Amino acid sequence: MAHGFGCNQTMWYRLTPALQSRYTLVLFDYVGSGQSQLSAYDEARYSTLEGYAADINEICTTLDLNQVHFIGHSVSCSIGMLAANNDPERFVSHIMVCPSPCFLNLPPDYYGGFESVDLEELVQLIERDHMGWASYLAPLVMGNANSGSMLGELSDSFCATVPLVARTFAKATFFSDYRDLLPKNQHPALLLQSQIDAIAHETIGHYMQAHMPKSTLRVLPTEGHCIHMTHPELVSHEIITWLEQVT
Template identity: 45%
Template sequence: MTVDVLERNHVQVIGSGSQTIMFAHGFGCDQGMWRYIVPDFMSDYRIVLFDYVGSGNSQIRHYDADKYSSLQGYAQDVIDIIERLDLRDVIFVGHSVSSMVGMLASIRAPERFERIVMLGPSPRYVNDPPAYFGGFDKSDIDELLEMMQMNFIGWASYMAPIAMNSDRPELTHELEQSFCSRDPHIARQFAEVTFYCDCRKELALMSVPTLILQCSDDSIAPVEVGDYLHSHLRHSELRQMNAKGHYPHLSQPQETIELIKEYISRS
């Protein structure tokens, strides 16, 4: 059976311009999380938005536990969308785990990408002492996954304020609701794939120029992770943001917009 990629991933193409910016959401979210960012790029760029299978308005019937048991399955979906739309010179903006998804996709199809913007990225969330600090001990991740298994709603209410780290309660509530709207089984597998991923070896294979946007006081991707990425990614630029938390495109959209625009204007 032929899969309609655009339907599967609820792909939306908007805006005008000869070059494409592809926005990829993070774990527990959907394309709606980019709503404060997209309007500032619509007049100059074609915008591609999508939902990973199991998120937002994607077609959940296409979820395949084997395919999505690694980030390569999600990277394949990104490539599928790009090929279906026949895109070239894509500027890929990935939040959180999508930064690594975009990197993996660009390694497999570098001719399709011009720039990658990584927003709050991490190649590995689990500490690997003494050489690597990812922010979490393995026991921390084990406990989070067990909490998701036992009490998914409780996990969402616990995790949202930590990840958002904002004095705006409406944003924390939105993130919690976004977490809760996911299928618990799919969300748990995606969380396991995300938090146990290790993309450090692939960093050396990355050839596409990259902007790393490192948030301050980010409990998910601490500053050491941004420094590690910058030192291991060729053609990378690291910018420290004033925005706190893991969701600057929601909490500080103007700063996020300005840094992305500044970077791609120099392409």
């Protein structure tokens, strides 16, 4: 279970109770996030998503994991595809929660939701106002209809991220284009799309399904980009139903 940008493994705690009685769960913090060992952070390694994918592969090797179903949130969906391409025999399927292979608008064929200038401003905001960027981004991610307590959890997680890590991860997340991974996908994939999502619009889910073999799109009646936090019962039901079909 791989968390998204600015988050950590605790974001899954509403979802894990429904899964842990059925499956072996592996949760972790990316280097630089949560309770990870900050001394292990290497800016060059983590300037691209390939560095995070290499960590996924190391976790799988170290724990000798096989028959892996990779549950990724947001940018971790692309990280999961990279990791599975590196070591396809270990993986069985992907479960992608609010995925996006590219957050940039690249007309005329693709609209990821953001103009380059807007994302440049976000990175600059991270650099000059560590608390301010969290206050700006957290409501956008969480969605207007969701509770203040969850918004506070997300904002606190953003604020706890070291500025260098946040800036570098933001660039790797928001300025990358991994659409080329979609047709290379070798494993069945469940795409869980939120009906209203300011970060990953519903059209992105349809784009991914059209370009990604073995993919199944489920557009859920939800608002926000963190539906594993805001709608855990709905998301866990979709995951369990999926796993029963592919295992």
